[in-house]
Amino acid sequence: MRIAVLRCQKLPKFVTWEIESPEELFVDYTLLIEAFAERGVEALAVAWDDPEVDWGKFDLALIRSTWDYIDDRDRFLATLGRIAGSCRLENQLDTIRWNSEKHYLFDLADADVRTVPTVQVSVVEPDDLELTVSGRGWKTVVLKPRIGAGSADIHRIPAQHAVRTLEELYAQDPTKEYILQPFIETITTEGEWSYVYIAGALSHVLIKKPAEGDFRSHGVHGGTVSLAEASPGDRLQVDAMLKQIQKQFPFDPLYSRVDVIRAEGRLAIMELELIEPMLYLGSAPGAAGRLADAAIARAKLPR
Numbered sequence: 001m002r003i004a005v006l007r008c009q010k011l012p013k014f015v016t017w018e019i020e021s022p023e024e025l026f027v028d029y030t031l032l033i034e035a036f037a038e039r040g041v042e043a044l045a046v047a048w049d050d051p052e053v054d055w056g057k058f059d060l061a062l063i064r065s066t067w068d069y070i071d072d073r074d075r076f077l078a079t080l081g082r083i084a085g086s087c088r089l090e091n092q093l094d095t096i097r098w099n100s101e102k103h104y105l106f107d108l109a110d111a112d113v114r115t116v117p118t119v120q121v122s123v124v125e126p127d128d129l130e131l132t133v134s135g136r137g138w139k140t141v142v143l144k145p146r147i148g149a150g151s152a153d154i155h156r157i158p159a160q161h162a163v164r165t166l167e168e169l170y171a172q173d174p175t176k177e178y179i180l181q182p183f184i185e186t187i188t189t190e191g192e193w194s195y196v197y198i199a200g201a202l203s204h205v206l207i208k209k210p211a212e213g214d215f216r217s218h219g220v221h222g223g224t225v226s227l228a229e230a231s232p233g234d235r236l237q238v239d240a241m242l243k244q245i246q247k248q249f250p251f252d253p254l255y256s257r258v259d260v261i262r263a264e265g266r267l268a269i270m271e272l273e274l275i276e277p278m279l280y281l282g283s284a285p286g287a288a289g290r291l292a293d294a295a296i297a298r299a300k301l302p303r
Contacts (some may be wrong), residue, residue, distance in 0.1 A: 001299055004046040004058045004087075005033055007065040014070075014153065028256035028288075029065050035292035048079060055086035058178045060299035062090050062174045062254075066276045073100055073147055073249045088303050090295065091274050098251070099274040102145050102179050108269060111248040113241050116261065119180045120146075123164060129166075129180070133159045140183035143169070145176055156183055181270075192270065193259040195230070195238045196262040196279050196287070199294040200246075202239070205230040208259075227283045237267045245272070254298055255279060255291060 036043035069076035191209040207228040
């Protein structure tokens with residue numbers, strides 16, 4: 001058995017600052033390849049956009065650190081289509097395509113999955129947007145790119161500045177689309193919870209907290225991540241969310257990371273990460289092995 005563990009050749013364009021040890025960002029990746037080796041499986045580091053790769057020589061291509069896909073989503077999806085035509089792809093192409101733009105949040109809400117309230121501002125007129133924001137009583141809002149990762153190009157602003165900020169952003173890049181959400185204070189007081197599932201079973205739970213004075217919990221912005229113990233009530237809420245998602249959508253992801261925050265006393269999905277999330281395998285004993293075992297099992301399935 002041969003498995004290609006997909007990564008990026010370069011970091012996404014939004015990373016414009018110098019990183020002392022870029023390879024430290026790929027700890028998950030390294031641990032996973034080591035776990036495959038321990039199981040006697042040949043796993044190779046492969047850049048997803050390497051034109052020289054013969055994908056037919058692999059039993060499975062496992063998407064992991066392909067973070068630069070946000071710079072050219074269409075090319076990424078086209079490449080994955082070619083890979084899926086030659087070997088098994090995990091997560092699967094339909095899953096990736098659906099999850100690659102934040103419109104999926106509207107699908108989740110329509111399926112009665114509790115999410116952070118979201119407005120697609122690209123289809124809302126400025127006057128309507130002002131009415132929407134004021135009508136919902138939002139004082140502070142967050143603007144996010146419709147296609148994005150790593151907390152890139154996210155703006156926290158007073159609600160009354162939303163239209164003006166959007167006009168400025170569209171003047172810089174008229175092709176970029178945004179969604180708008182209320183800023184929920186618990187992300188700075190309690191933090192953001194990440195539930196990591198492997199083959200549908202909960203592997204581990206993390207708590208992510210932003211740096212002092214910031215609201216972005218991603219590590220590139222100074223946020224911290226640590227292994228955590230979920231309360232039974234919280235775990236039941238997230239399990240119920242996943243059960244509803246599985247009921248409504250025909251996806252069977254090998255891995256998933258459910259990012260939730262507490263809003264009005266209950267958990268709500270802020271992001272459902274099914275493409276290339278960091279799973280923080282080094283923080284959870286045995287997690288790399290669990291993912292390797294699940295990937296090997298999938299590789300044995302008929303395509």
